[in-house]
Amino acid sequence: MRAVVEFESIPGQLPTLKPDDLSTDQKYLFEITLAAITGSCADDLANKSPGKMSHACWLTKANRILRLYISTPTPSTNLIILAQYIVKVYTPVWFQIKTHSSCKDGSRHLWKLIESSRFLSSALKAVIDPVIQRNAYFAHPENLLLAMLTDGEKNIRELAARRILKARSSPTTGKLSRTFECLNLILMPNLILI
Structure with missing residues (x-):
């Protein structure tokens, strides 16, 4: 295993977690991300294996990429990105989903993903945004209303209830179900920039 070198810290923020609730790979992701944020890696973490590589698991890839970053004297631009x-x-979105895994929080997770990825260059956002759009089921009105119904603010919950009652009282077009379609989040600047 390569030795840890002096590396540039990466600004970031992690939620407060109970380590007992995490698997070995999850604990490693939390600790290695914290090391990247602080710019300092403890000896026990430096000697710990990032886990077995799994091509189906993004978590192990993230562990290995961060381990490579903190042990590379002059990382390439791609490695830094x-x-x-x-x-x-x-990591922040992964642990937010881990700690709030109910479907009522899906729209909040999507918002966190969109908001936190805005630091990327235009060229990288052109790659990331279509992937977010293809998987943006939690941006559909039904899911947004579910998130609103469980919001901490009373006025947001009341607004959701009024919208649901209004939708129930409006005449239907005879169609009982509708197909989920990919939303164009790029054409929804208020959603992204609020």
């Missing part, structure tokens, strides 16, 4: 994405977007 990947490490920044993991610290600023992937």
Whole structure:
């Protein structure tokens, strides 16, 4: 295993977690991300294996990329971009989903993903945004209303209830179900920039 070198810290923020609730790979992701944020890696973490590589698991890839970052004296631009994405977007969103896994929080997770990825260059957002759009089911009105109904603000919950009652009282077009379609989040600047 390569030795840890002096590396540039990456600004980021992690939620407060109970380590007992995490698997070995999850604990490693939390600790290695924290090391990348602080710019300091403890000896026990430096000697710990990032886990077995799994091509189906993004978590182990993230672990290995951050381990490579903190042990590379002059990281390439691509390695820096990947490490920044993991610290600023992937890890915080992953742990937010881990700690709030109910479907009522899906729209909040989507918002966090969109908001935290805005630091990327236009060229990288052109790659990331279509992927977010293809998977943006939690931006559909039904899911947004579910998130609103469970919001901490009373006025937001009341607004959701009024919208649902209004939708129930409006005449239907005879269609009982509708198909989920990919939303064009790029054409919804208020959603992204609020």
